[in-house]
Amino acid sequence: MGNVLRVVHYLNQFFGQIGGEDKAGTKPLKRDGAIGPGALFQGIFGQEADIVGTVICGDNYFNEQAEAAKKAVLAMIEGYRPNLLLAGPAFNAGRYGIACGAICEAVVDRLRIPAVTGMFPENAGVELYRKSVYIVETKASSAGMRDAAPRMAALAMKLVRGEALGSPEEEGYLPRGIRRNVFNLERGATRAVDMLLQKMKGNAFVTEYPMPSFDRVDPVSAIENLDEVTLALITSGGIVPKGNPDHVESSSASKYGKYDIRGVERLSPDSYETAHGGYDPTYANEDPHRVLPLDVVRDLEREGSIGELYPYYYATVGNGTSVAKAKGFAEEIAKDLVRDGVKAVIISST
Amino acid sequence: MAVHICSIVPISKTVGANRIVPAVAIPHPLGDPAKTTEEEKTLRRALVEKALGAMKTKVEDQRVFEG
Amino acid sequence: MAPDGVIISKEGFGNPDADVMMNCRKIEEKGIPTVLITDEFAGVDGGSQSLADTTPHANAVVSTGNANELITLPPMDRIIGDIGVVEKMAGTVSGGLSKQGGITAELQVIVGSTNELGFELLSSRET
Numbered sequence: 001m002g003n004v005l006r007v008v009h010y011l012n013q014f015f016g017q018i019g020g021e022d023k024a025g026t027k028p029l030k031r032d033g034a035i036g037p038g039a040l041f042q043g044i045f046g047q048e049a050d051i052v053g054t055v056i057c058g059d060n061y062f063n064e065q066a067e068a069a070k071k072a073v074l075a076m077i078e079g080y081r082p083n084l085l086l087a088g089p090a091f092n093a094g095r096y097g098i099a100c101g102a103i104c105e106a107v108v109d110r111l112r113i114p115a116v117t118g119m120f121p122e123n124a125g126v127e128l129y130r131k132s133v134y135i136v137e138t139k140a141s142s143a144g145m146r147d148a149a150p151r152m153a154a155l156a157m158k159l160v161r162g163e164a165l166g167s168p169e170e171e172g173y174l175p176r177g178i179r180r181n182v183f184n185l186e187r188g189a190t191r192a193v194d195m196l197l198q199k200m201k202g203n204a205f206v207t208e209y210p211m212p213s214f215d216r217v218d219p220v221s222a223i224e225n226l227d228e229v230t231l232a233l234i235t236s237g238g239i240v241p242k243g244n245p246d247h248v249e250s251s252s253a254s255k256y257g258k259y260d261i262r263g264v265e266r267l268s269p270d271s272y273e274t275a276h277g278g279y280d281p282t283y284a285n286e287d288p289h290r291v292l293p294l295d296v297v298r299d300l301e302r303e304g305s306i307g308e309l310y311p312y313y314y315a316t317v318g319n320g321t322s323v324a325k326a327k328g329f330a331e332e333i334a335k336d337l338v339r340d341g342v343k344a345v346i347i348s349s350t
Numbered sequence: 351m352a353v354h355i356c357s358i359v360p361i362s363k364t365v366g367a368n369r370i371v372p373a374v375a376i377p378h379p380l381g382d383p384a385k386t387t388e389e390e391k392t393l394r395r396a397l398v399e400k401a402l403g404a405m406k407t408k409v410e411d412q413r414v415f416e417g
Numbered sequence: 418m419a420p421d422g423v424i425i426s427k428e429g430f431g432n433p434d435a436d437v438m439m440n441c442r443k444i445e446e447k448g449i450p451t452v453l454i455t456d457e458f459a460g461v462d463g464g465s466q467s468l469a470d471t472t473p474h475a476n477a478v479v480s481t482g483n484a485n486e487l488i489t490l491p492p493m494d495r496i497i498g499d500i501g502v503v504e505k506m507a508g509t510v511s512g513g514l515s516k517q518g519g520i521t522a523e524l525q526v527i528v529g530s531t532n533e534l535g536f537e538l539l540s541s542r543e544t
Contacts, residue, residue, distance in 0.1 A: 024376070060376045063358055094361065095376070127364045131464055168544060175543040179463035181482045181524070182542050188454055188535025192424050192479040196452040199477050200422045208480040208540055209457065211471045219368035220351040222408040237379065283378040289394060290381025293355075296395040305402065346401050347367075349356040350376050 005049035005160055008077045009038045010087040010103050012096045015142075016056030021280040024095075026058030028072040030079070037145055041086060044153045053080040059095035060279075066102070074106055082113060084160050089118025089148045090125060092140040092320045093278075097125025104133040114159035118148045119174070122323055126174060134159065135174045140252075140320065229343045232310035234333065236318030236326075237284065237291035237350040238276030239267070248317055250277030256316035256329045258336075261309070267294050278319030279350045291348060310342050318349055353401040355379060363412055369404040370414045371397060426454045426533050430484075434469040445474040456531035457483045457541055461523065467541075481532060482539035484508070484525035492518035 013023040015036045034042045034051040042051050055076045062069040077085060085107045087100035097119045104115035109132075118136040119126050126135060136155060138148040151172040158165060168175040184191065191208075198205040223229060240248055246257040267288040274284040274291060284291045292313065301309050314333050318326070337345065354367040357376045373379030380394045404415045423444050427433040437453060444451050453475055457467035463483055485508075492515075503514045508523035515521070524530050531539060 021377075064375055095358070098358070098360065124358070124361045124364065128360055165544070167542060177464060178544050179457055179459040179467060179483045179541045180544045181486045182540055183538045184540045185538070187538050188479050188481045188532075188540065190535070191540075192452045192454050192535050195477050195479060196422045196424055196450065199450040199452065205477060207476055207478045208542070209455075209467060209478040210543075211473060211475050211478075212466060213473070216366045217368070219409045219411070223351060223405050226402055226405060279377045281377075283381060283383050286383070287381060287387075287390070290378040290383075290390070293380045293394050293398050296391065296398050299395070300398065300402070305399075343351060344405055345352040346398065347352055347354050347356075348373070348379055349354065349358075349362070350379055
């Protein structure tokens, strides 16, 4: 085959074996050779490729200091003179997915080498990077590592060797929304008749061009005067009464809580906590206002800047929670708010 | 009318929020443990007031209310 | 006229896309299944939205190819007409005529290549 390929692997603080959420602020660092799941990839590559180095960066640091992080990570990757970059896989971890997508995109653009990452289709990184990055489809959790790694490695090798790729379904990556011409065995008119016959019979058929859907709403008109308005607070940061009485899950929440705050002026750390498992809870547990700003909204209410604060706040955990579920919560919450004349909502997210 | 105070603005844009206020940091969007409690409250109030300001602002498209 | 199914085609792009989508919606709302035949203008990189309009009703579409995709045509021994217009037509690119006489241009320069009656074998797929 020729020279052994040089591969660099990008990981977050957790897979890079630095630490958990408490280490999500870790600045970029590098380690020679394979770390953590890199060993699995190395085993798959065998003699064909060497993971010569691993670059690790904390998920919070990457997302909060994007420019500096990208610059530093890119420099470290470049130092290894790789032929290929592997990132993650990030599964359904949003911050990690964004980091993997951003690094892959930058590497392809600046270093002109192929890059492959892996994500669960709902990962926030997919929407942002699917067009410019090959994202192999993975399961939602790291239990899917053994399933994802061989497909990532296989696609990576094809890219490095410049081999022609099959369809996204064949190669196992998420369709990038890039259209490429291809000759069919049948002419378009024949295909149209066949497709219509299937559709008329109620049989399954595959459209050649799925309609794009735009999940956007028109901006609501500005509210001139807020001092008559009822405002509600919602958070995806998981602030719940201490003990989490509704058992809102720390990840993949299946529910939201609705909490009575009549007469509650302040959120005491003795009475409230965070249920969210996707960020370091220390700061929110010390002072829940850091995620749900009840104290200042009460002040603004007293001063007349808003009409009144809605007597309930809503909380869920936005950690790997499915879009479908979140949409369902919003529809229910909106019913309450509309019925009770709430005109304004502040949603706080971590 | 909803305003999204959030730490990761690109996600907010992707999911279609029309009025977005960037927050302080992921584990403390409306606070800062490096500051005193008083300073944090001032900072938090400024962010919420920015959100209220966003509600009073006409927007044609998605808009991030920076600085 | 009470058809059991309708195949909707068009000529051109842009405004005709809006017409096709409107017709699709109106026919589907009557409970009659439709299939659309259309080419695409997804940009040279294939990454742009292919049609100027959409409707969720258009769930059965035959694509006759992305007319913006670049092709390279080899130099010819004999030229009929004025080769100078090659860089001025719709779909041509500046610098698309090589010194040897080869042409790099968008597929749409070949009239009928993405014929929207489905005459050709060409299609387009997502990658």
